[in-house]
Amino acid sequence: MALSNKIRECRFFANEMTQQELALAVGVTRQTIMAIEKGKYSPSLEVAFKIAAVFNKNLDEVFWYTPD
Numbered sequence: 742m743a744l745s746n747k748i749r750e751c752r753f754f755a756n757e758m759t760q761q762e763l764a765l766a767v768g769v770t771r772q773t774i775m776a777i778e779k780g781k782y783s784p785s786l787e788v789a790f791k792i793a794a795v796f797n798k799n800l801d802e803v804f805w806y807t808p809d
Contacts, residue, residue, distance in 0.1 A: 743807045748778045751796040751803060767791045 752758040760774045767774070767788060776782035777792075784792065793803045 743780070743809065744783045744804060745780060745807060746778065746804045748774070748792065748803065751798065755796055763792070763795060766795045 748763070752760070752763060760778070761771045764771045764774045768791070769788060773782065773784075773788075777784050777788075789804055790800055793800045796803065
């Protein structure tokens with residue numbers, strides 16, 4: 742399974758928000774945001790919803806699942 746995301750794009754369009762700023766807004770570390778953004782770590786549902794909310798987007802506008 743592959744969970745993909747548009748976090749980098751969303752950060753860019755949010756006045757080039759940094760990973761650290763997003764991490765603070767969501768309540769995780771910058772390293773967690775970096776790993777999620779690169780697809781190396783799948784966030785919990787709660788964290789995924791929080792990330793989407795920061796960008797005022799629906800969950801499926803930021804994250805999507807592609808079966809293998």
